[in-house]
Amino acid sequence: MKKSILLTLFIMTFSCTSNKPKIEVYETSESGNKLTLVSAFEAEENVTTIALDITTELQTITGFGGAFTESSAYLLNQVSKENRTRILNAYFAKEGARYSLTRTHMNSCDFSLDNYSYTPIAGDKNLEHFSIEEDREDLIPMIKEAMAISEDGFRLFASPWTAAPWMKDNNKWVGGKLLPEYYDTWALFFSKYVDAYKAEGIDIWGFTVENEPHGNGENWESMHYSPAEMTHFVQHYLGPKLESEGKGAIKILGYDQNRSGVSEWVDAMYKDEASSKYFAGTAVHWYDSTYDYFPEALQYAHQKAPDKLLIQTEACIDAEVPVWEDDKWYWKKEATDWGYDWREAEKKYLHPKYAPANRYARDIIGCLNNWVDGWVDWNMVLDTKGGPNWANNWCIAPVIVDTDKDEVYFTPLYYIMSHFSKFIRPGAKIIDSKISDPQLMAAAAKNPDGSIAVVVFNESKTRKSFKLNLNQLSKNITIEPQAIQTIVITDL
Numbered sequence: 001m002k003k004s005i006l007l008t009l010f011i012m013t014f015s016c017t018s019n020k021p022k023i024e025v026y027e028t029s030e031s032g033n034k035l036t037l038v039s040a041f042e043a044e045e046n047v048t049t050i051a052l053d054i055t056t057e058l059q060t061i062t063g064f065g066g067a068f069t070e071s072s073a074y075l076l077n078q079v080s081k082e083n084r085t086r087i088l089n090a091y092f093a094k095e096g097a098r099y100s101l102t103r104t105h106m107n108s109c110d111f112s113l114d115n116y117s118y119t120p121i122a123g124d125k126n127l128e129h130f131s132i133e134e135d136r137e138d139l140i141p142m143i144k145e146a147m148a149i150s151e152d153g154f155r156l157f158a159s160p161w162t163a164a165p166w167m168k169d170n171n172k173w174v175g176g177k178l179l180p181e182y183y184d185t186w187a188l189f190f191s192k193y194v195d196a197y198k199a200e201g202i203d204i205w206g207f208t209v210e211n212e213p214h215g216n217g218e219n220w221e222s223m224h225y226s227p228a229e230m231t232h233f234v235q236h237y238l239g240p241k242l243e244s245e246g247k248g249a250i251k252i253l254g255y256d257q258n259r260s261g262v263s264e265w266v267d268a269m270y271k272d273e274a275s276s277k278y279f280a281g282t283a284v285h286w287y288d289s290t291y292d293y294f295p296e297a298l299q300y301a302h303q304k305a306p307d308k309l310l311i312q313t314e315a316c317i318d319a320e321v322p323v324w325e326d327d328k329w330y331w332k333k334e335a336t337d338w339g340y341d342w343r344e345a346e347k348k349y350l351h352p353k354y355a356p357a358n359r360y361a362r363d364i365i366g367c368l369n370n371w372v373d374g375w376v377d378w379n380m381v382l383d384t385k386g387g388p389n390w391a392n393n394w395c396i397a398p399v400i401v402d403t404d405k406d407e408v409y410f411t412p413l414y415y416i417m418s419h420f421s422k423f424i425r426p427g428a429k430i431i432d433s434k435i436s437d438p439q440l441m442a443a444a445a446k447n448p449d450g451s452i453a454v455v456v457f458n459e460s461k462t463r464k465s466f467k468l469n470l471n472q473l474s475k476n477i478t479i480e481p482q483a484i485q486t487i488v489i490t491d492l
Helices: 070-078 081-092 140-149 182-197 227-244 259-269 295-304 327-331 340-341 344-350 356-370 412-421
Strands: 004-010 022-029 036-038 047-060 063-068 101-106 155-160 206-208 251-258 283-287 309-314 372-377 381-382 399-402 407-410 429-435 440-446 452-457 464-470 473-479 483-491
Touching: 022 259, 022 412, 036 440, 047 309, 047 440, 047 452, 047 464, 063 140, 063 412, 070 081, 070 381, 081 399, 081 407, 101 140, 101 182, 101 206, 101 372, 155 251, 206 429, 206 483, 227 251, 227 259, 227 473, 251 259, 259 283, 259 295, 327 356, 327 412, 340 344, 344 464, 344 483, 356 412, 356 440, 356 452, 372 412, 412 483, 473 483
Parallel strands: 004 047, 004 464, 063 101, 063 372, 101 155, 155 206, 206 251, 251 283, 283 309, 309 372, 381 399
Antiparallel strands: 022 036, 022 483, 047 429, 399 407, 429 440, 440 452, 452 483, 464 473
16 A cells, blocks of 8 residues: 555634635646646545644745846847747746746856956946946846736846956956955945846846855856955945945845855854844855755754845756756756765765756755745756856756757756746745655745645655645645645635
C-alpha cells in the first residue's frame, strides 16, 4: 500500500455561507504536467498530516518574480515581436505567472553586453553628465512593456554592481572600494537614477545598496563593503540624501549576498535605532548551497529585525549551460553549481549534484517557512549558451531562446516559479503549517481576497496521496513523484 498523507485544514475563522468552497489543484511534475489542472485522485489509507492554522499569521508577502537584465532585454529584441510578447505575457499577464516583485541593475553587471556606467566622466562629483542612455534601447523598453501587460502592477528594485572605476580605490570595474571622497556623489547617483527612471514613467520601489559586497572572486563588476562600511554609507549618506529629496519611502535593503553570512550584517545594520533607521530590510542570495536554504540564518535575520523585510533577491542555476527542450533533465540530479568545483574542501558538501527543479521548489518553500517575504529569480531570459554574459558566467533562466531559429523554450523552472507567483499574491499572509512526512514540504498563505494557496512539494520517487478536509469539505488528492502542486481554496 502506498504511503499517503492527510492534509487537514484547521480553519478557526471559517464561517458557513451559501457558497460551497471550491478547490483547484495545479501540478508540475517530472512526468509531464506543466501547471496542469488535475482532478482525478484516489483515496488511500495510513495517512500522515499537514495541519494549517489560519489564525496564526506570519510574514506578509512582498512578491515573487525575476530580474530585468540587459542580457534578457537584448535577447527580446532579437526574437520576433510575436515571441517577445509571448514571453512577457507569460511572466506578467494575468493568465501567466503574474510576477509582482522584480529587480534590475544600475550600471552594467555580468549579464550585460559590456562594461558601462551612467557616470562616465571622471571627477564629475556633481554628476552633471549622469545619463541612463545605455538603458534606452533594451532595458527600459522591456520594463515598460511588462508594465503595460501587468494588470496588477509590480514592484521594481535596483542594485548596483559597482560605481564607475574613477570613484574607486583601485580604479577598476572589478573589486576595490568606494573612495570616501565620493560617498556624497554615490548617494546622489541613486537619487538621479530615481529621477531618470521616473522621467521614463518607471517608479523605483527600492534599492539594494550593493550586489554581493563580499565580491565575486574578482570575475566581473563588483565593489566591496564591510558590514560597518555599508551601514555607515546608508546611515550618513544614502538614507539622508533620499529623505532630504522627498524619496524617503523608497526601500533600502542591506547586505545582498549569501545567507550563511547574514548574521554579521544584520548585527551591524540593526545595531541600534540610528543604524537601522534607513534600512527597510535585508536582501539575501542562495548560492551558498544547492540544497540547504539555511533556516537558522534566516531565523536569525528575522529575529534581529522582526519588523523589517527579508527578501531573497537573486537565484539561478549557475555554472551550467541550458539544456534545450529536455524537461526531464531539469528533474535529474545532474546539475552542478560554482561550488561543486571551486568551493573549499571543507564546504564542498554543500554543493552536491542536484536537480534544478527540486532546488527551486525546495528553496522557495524553505524560505517561506522561515520568514522570507519575497523571492526573486535572476535573468528572465537567456540564450542557449546561458548568456549573453561578457564575463562568460553562464547560467540558466526559466525561459531560454534560440535567436537563430526564433524559438522559445519554457523550462520546468518557469512553471515552478509560477506555482508561487501566480497564486500567492502581494499582501498575502503566510499561515502556520505543520507536516509530519519528511519526504514532503509545504507552505501555505492566505491571500488578500480570502483565498488560500497551499504549495506541496514531493521530491521523492513515490506517488503520495492525501485527503484534504475543510469542515464539511473533503477531497482526495494525489501528487506525482518529483512534483509540485498548488492547491487553491476559494469561496470560503
